[in-house]
Amino acid sequence: MILLTGFEPFGGESTNPSWTAARGAAAVLTAEGHEVAAVELPCVFGDAIRVLRAALAEHRPELVVCAGQAGGRSAVSLERIAINCDDARIPDNAGNTPVDEPVVPGAPAAYFSTLPVKAALAALGAAGIPAEVSQTAGTYVCNHVFYGLMHALRDSPGVRGGFVHVPYGLDQIPAGSGLASLPLEQMTEALAVVVRTAQATTADLKLAAGATH
Template sequence: MILLTGFEPFGGESTNPSWTAARGAAALLEAEGHDVAAVELPCVFGDAIEALLAALAEHRPDLVVCAGQAGGRSRISLERVAINCDDARIPDNAGNAPVDEPVVPGGPTAYFSTLPVKAALAELGAAGIPAEVSQSAGTYVCNHVFYGLMHALGSTPAVRGGFVHVPFGPEQVPAGSTLASLPLEQMTQALAVVVRTALATTADLKLAAGATH
């Protein structure tokens, strides 16, 4: 069983491409014969993890790929590290704005993704989809969910999981704006590629994809 998640719109947007892409990728994978579920998470600290935990309990997946929107980024971001810190630059959809609060009190400082991020990077490149390995998922609800996911999966190491950020969709970028975006079809295909790569890969590639800053 594969679980894909995306978020509801936030920050005044009327859509969130992470959810559109998650639903689309689920449909693609289901057509290929995979058992897949897609779940929309609220963009709310606390509630998002509760919804994720409920989905994990209901579907009992073997693989989990959570997605979120990173407006301003130009590539699919394969997140490597989740940190135990909530630090909201803007309020969430319920008006919460935690500052320097732990996602899980007493939890580890950070968790690494258990997805094969380097292998996925190579496959996305081969598919012509711009992608990168990201060293930071931020400190907003996306990182909150990423950390919550990896903390939950710590008790079930056979289940692999991680987080992928997608850019704005073209419809979110005003005409004449220099903000980056990607077609929704590419985002959808990207999530499907990440899932297929994870299913086919037991050991990640050793491929240079770090950052100097």
């Protein structure tokens, strides 16, 4: 079983491409014969992890790929690490603005993704989809969910998971704004590629995809 998640709209937006792409990728993978569930998460600290944990308990997946929107980024971002810190620059959809609070009190400072991010990077490049390995998932609800996922999976050997950020969709960008975006079709295929790569990869590739700052 594969679990894909995306978020509801936030920050005044009417859509969130992470949910559209997750739902679309689930349909693509289901048509290929995979057992897939797609779940929309609320953009709310605390509630998002509770919904995710309920989905994990219900579907008992072997692979989990959570997705979120990173407006302003120009590529699909394969997140490497989740940190145990909530620090909200803007309110979530319930008006919460945690500052310098742990996602899980007393838990480790960080968790690494257990997805093969380097292999996925290579596969996305081969598919012509702009992609990067990202060293930060931020400190908003996306990182909150990423950390919550990895904390939940810590006692589930063999279950792999991670987080992928997608840019704005074309329909979210005002004409002439110059903001980076990608077609939803590419984001949908990107999530499907990540899933296929994870299923086919037992040991990640060793290739340079770091950052100097």
